[in-house]
Amino acid sequence: MKTSARILICFSLLFSAVPAADSPALQGFSPDSTTSERAWETKFKAIPSADRLREYMQRLSARPHHVGSPYDKDNAEWILAKFKEWGLNAQIESFDVLFPTPRERAVELIEPARFTAKLEEPAVSVDPTSDQQKEQLPIYNAYSVDGDVTAPLIYVNYGNREDYEKLDRLGISVKGAIVIARYGQGWRGIKPKVAAEHGAIGCIIYSDPKGDGYFQGDDFPAGGWRPRYGVQRGSVMDTDYPGDPLTPGVGATADAKPLSLKEAKTITTIPVLPISYGDALPLLSALKGPIAPEDWRGALAITYHVGPGPARVHLKVSSNWDIKPIYDVIATLHGSTDEGQWVIRGNHHDAWVNGADDPISGQAAMLEEARVMGELHAHGWTPLRTVIYCAWDGEEPGLLGSVEWVETHVDELQKHAVVYINSDSNQRGYLLPGGTQDLQNFVSGVARDVEDPETHMSAYQRSHLFAISEAKNAEERSDLRKRNDLLVRALGDGSDYTAFQDFAGISSLNLRFGDEDDGSQYHSIYDDFYWYTTFADKDFSYGRALSQTAGTAIMRAADADFIPVDYTPQSQAIEKYTSDLEKLVKDKQDEFTERNLELKEGVYKATEDPRNLLLPPPAEVVPPYVNLAPLKNALVVLKKSAERYSAALAAYQTQGSPALPPQALESINADLLRVSRLFLNQKGLPERPWFKNQIYAPGAYTGYGAKPIAAVREYMDEKKWAEAEGQVPQVSQVIETVAAGINRAAEDFENALARGAQ
Numbered sequence: 001m002k003t004s005a006r007i008l009i010c011f012s013l014l015f016s017a018v019p020a021a022d023s024p025a026l027q028g029f030s031p032d033s034t035t036s037e038r039a040w041e042t043k044f045k046a047i048p049s050a051d052r053l054r055e056y057m058q059r060l061s062a063r064p065h066h067v068g069s070p071y072d073k074d075n076a077e078w079i080l081a082k083f084k085e086w087g088l089n090a091q092i093e094s095f096d097v098l099f100p101t102p103r104e105r106a107v108e109l110i111e112p113a114r115f116t117a118k119l120e121e122p123a124v125s126v127d128p129t130s131d132q133q134k135e136q137l138p139i140y141n142a143y144s145v146d147g148d149v150t151a152p153l154i155y156v157n158y159g160n161r162e163d164y165e166k167l168d169r170l171g172i173s174v175k176g177a178i179v180i181a182r183y184g185q186g187w188r189g190i191k192p193k194v195a196a197e198h199g200a201i202g203c204i205i206y207s208d209p210k211g212d213g214y215f216q217g218d219d220f221p222a223g224g225w226r227p228r229y230g231v232q233r234g235s236v237m238d239t240d241y242p243g244d245p246l247t248p249g250v251g252a253t254a255d256a257k258p259l260s261l262k263e264a265k266t267i268t269t270i271p272v273l274p275i276s277y278g279d280a281l282p283l284l285s286a287l288k289g290p291i292a293p294e295d296w297r298g299a300l301a302i303t304y305h306v307g308p309g310p311a312r313v314h315l316k317v318s319s320n321w322d323i324k325p326i327y328d329v330i331a332t333l334h335g336s337t338d339e340g341q342w343v344i345r346g347n348h349h350d351a352w353v354n355g356a357d358d359p360i361s362g363q364a365a366m367l368e369e370a371r372v373m374g375e376l377h378a379h380g381w382t383p384l385r386t387v388i389y390c391a392w393d394g395e396e397p398g399l400l401g402s403v404e405w406v407e408t409h410v411d412e413l414q415k416h417a418v419v420y421i422n423s424d425s426n427q428r429g430y431l432l433p434g435g436t437q438d439l440q441n442f443v444s445g446v447a448r449d450v451e452d453p454e455t456h457m458s459a460y461q462r463s464h465l466f467a468i469s470e471a472k473n474a475e476e477r478s479d480l481r482k483r484n485d486l487l488v489r490a491l492g493d494g495s496d497y498t499a500f501q502d503f504a505g506i507s508s509l510n511l512r513f514g515d516e517d518d519g520s521q522y523h524s525i526y527d528d529f530y531w532y533t534t535f536a537d538k539d540f541s542y543g544r545a546l547s548q549t550a551g552t553a554i555m556r557a558a559d560a561d562f563i564p565v566d567y568t569p570q571s572q573a574i575e576k577y578t579s580d581l582e583k584l585v586k587d588k589q590d591e592f593t594e595r596n597l598e599l600k601e602g603v604y605k606a607t608e609d610p611r612n613l614l615l616p617p618p619a620e621v622v623p624p625y626v627n628l629a630p631l632k633n634a635l636v637v638l639k640k641s642a643e644r645y646s647a648a649l650a651a652y653q654t655q656g657s658p659a660l661p662p663q664a665l666e667s668i669n670a671d672l673l674r675v676s677r678l679f680l681n682q683k684g685l686p687e688r689p690w691f692k693n694q695i696y697a698p699g700a701y702t703g704y705g706a707k708p709i710a711a712v713r714e715y716m717d718e719k720k721w722a723e724a725e726g727q728v729p730q731v732s733q734v735i736e737t738v739a740a741g742i743n744r745a746a747e748d749f750e751n752a753l754a755r756g757a758q
């Protein structure tokens, strides 16, 4: 009762808020539909309530809610009930997936002294949910293979490929050793992968205080940063494909024929365990051997040595390899047309432990959007397109909920999905959009209409000015100043957009506010309600801003007469990715030519310090010129088609954005819907066939990080120049197909305009 009374007051106040009559038509809207859209959006933005966000977070993060836990299911049912209460048509879709949980864990220093790692995060008295030990998932890395190994220890910095090149120069091999790597610089799953490729038999990952502990600020509970015994849990699944390891490419439903555990390709080949710096300190202190290179040193009060030994370590990990149910909550608000186009919004609900920041800060914002949509619907608003809200389960272990859902529904999704908008953790700071750049103008327009809570400038303006402050050089700054939009960064595979973008070819956005961090308890028991409301977005003003931003985006994408994409920013981005490939070849040519010359001149020999061994790097074959001409020719075609479509859009606006006849709209929308599918090649990437998108993909050795044009780029990273060149024709073909799709849309648009003018 109290609630509806409050909302009625809101509405009566809001009906008087009429947008300026002379504001230009929104992209994809006629002047009439713009007026109505702006009125509904204004109503929408006024309603999200910080108090409600706080209530949702308190409820959803009250107990540990990882996959397979009682509270995970409880939360899914609670979310389902809320969606229904708010007037959405909701149901739970369940999948059965492989989810290992720890059975045995040990890290012991055997020599030169004995020490047994605690492998536990202690409760903190001021933090009321930190003592729920019975329900907490112990610290571990999910999908580590079982193993029991004892070996000398070697420190490998972040444990990425360049770090092993440095180790080679130090004359150190990790063959038969256990490596210890610090968290940071790329996805954690890369660390055991690269360690195993170099012959290591075990991998320990620890959180150095330089990355997210006392070096950054006061640690918990005095401040927000990771304390001495705080640990980052997380998945170490290999990068071949995300989702259930036993059902690649198909939904983990009763119809699927799962692989056996042995056949699953994404489980690590060596055992891995994460530890705190409190547990790492005795291990690192016991290392001798060369002193770690300067940029390898963390913030512990020790001299960092690389080893090997004299430290010898015993590492033991085994898991219960169980099949567990996951619960996706899917809620629908049906559109008013029967065109069958879907606008999809998602955020995961599962966490490693209580997960207030990750993922409930984003989940709470999304729920509040759904509630407000329900209220608007009750007051007369119905979206043109169907809106689908998805609360995903199983994101943390490997994007399980979203991947299995997309794999199950891929045919329907490819027929109907217009856009997928994701969020995950949310904090204070700047709007940081990622995604496919056909939505760059669109999301920039949305950001112009959202107020930043701290500065009261628009989220657009603040994000734009932040980008200038972060630019690397004068050229970048000058380029940003000329722009009329926010640059949308390409997405890797850090969250639930992956299957939409990379597998199904659906235009995607990831939205979050952040970068004004007061701390991080990422994947620890301390990422909870107490911590979030003491150190993060404690008044939920940025949670509210996320609701406003993502909600406005959903409404606008759902209501637009024609799908509000524009391809010029996308063709510019792909042009940039191509020139990056060219630059990479040139840089490697220069680097290796110089190196080979210095080897010949004896530069390394002359500068070698006999007391501090640093071997010269190996001579390298200087890369040949790689023929990117087919790609560049395809880009000319893409650019022309993108400009043609942008010109049609501009002409439409010059004509006063007249309402187009339904048949014309239908064919333009059908054209536009298809374009993002054309980025796919059903064979997929050469070594990762699950990833179908030929432009947008995560790196096999970066994970979170995007590697645009991965088919070419990844061979270049491996110095396989001929193979890289071999991929150019088919990527070029994909780009030409995309251009043809855009041309079709432009032509239909031009024809509709010509007919309209007659």
Ligand SMILES: [Zn+2]
Binding pocket: 348, 358, 359, 395, 424, 425
């Ligand atoms: Zn998350």
